[in-house]
Amino acid sequence: MTASQASTDDARWEAMRRRDRDLDGAFFIAVRTTGVYCLASCAGRPLRKNVEFHDTRESARAAGFRPCLRCKPDQPRETLRWATVPTTLGLALVARSEAGLRLVTLGDDQAVLVRDLERRFRSARLTPDPAGLEAELRAVAAEIDGRGAALDLPLDARGTPLQQAVWAALRAIPAGTTASYAEVARAIGRPTAARAVAQACGANPLAVLTPCHRVVRADGGLSGYRWGVERKARLLAREAA
Secondary structure, eight states: OOTOOOOOOHHHHHHHHHOOGGGGBBBBEEEETTTTETTTTSOOOGGGGGGGEESSSSHHHTTOEOOOTOTTSSOOEEEEEEEEEEEEEEEEEEEEEESSSEEEEEEHHHHHHHHHHHHHHHSSEEEEOOTTTTTHHHHHHHHTTTSSOTTTTTTOOOOHHHHHEEEEEEETTTTTTTHHHHHHHHHOTTTTHHHHHHHHHHHHBBTTTGGGGGGGGGTTTTOOOTHHHHHHHHHHHHHHH
């Protein structure tokens, strides 16, 4: 459904029932029982009798409604283009902002990967663009498959200063080698922050490009990996070879 087609209350109600992200910002849903206004894709499920629709957020505010804390309808909506590509480790989903790669995830089911993308970026405008991302997809697949390097691609991973420091340290670990969480903590000047390093590894949004798979326990054990310990073992074995 396009924005022009969502001009009636009935069409807007159906768009809200579908959580249609493409219509976020085309209109706003005001819920009388909670006093908030929302985007079309908001996860809230009000009753039809409690809903009214507004063309603009200004109209909703003038009627006494405040922005929903869940879908944040007043936040600027950044556009992220995304697509998937097959690799030897399963499907890779690649999402890019204007500044660079924001997300690279691994999985076996595109629908699951897309739901994860939507969960991570609830206030973004998500646009599938396999043709426009062809170069990025090719480079990321080559990096994952060990056929080349995607390290010259611009990155736009966002995190806390500690997370950014950890991710930079991970990218400095050479292929074929590993480091412990404690060693990474010392490398960033936070020798007592091994647990925080582990948490930053778990929050890494760029699978393989930021090689959190190269971080292991002090005894050499693989510990966890966001995209599956089996994938981590395969990556390390291939790099060691």
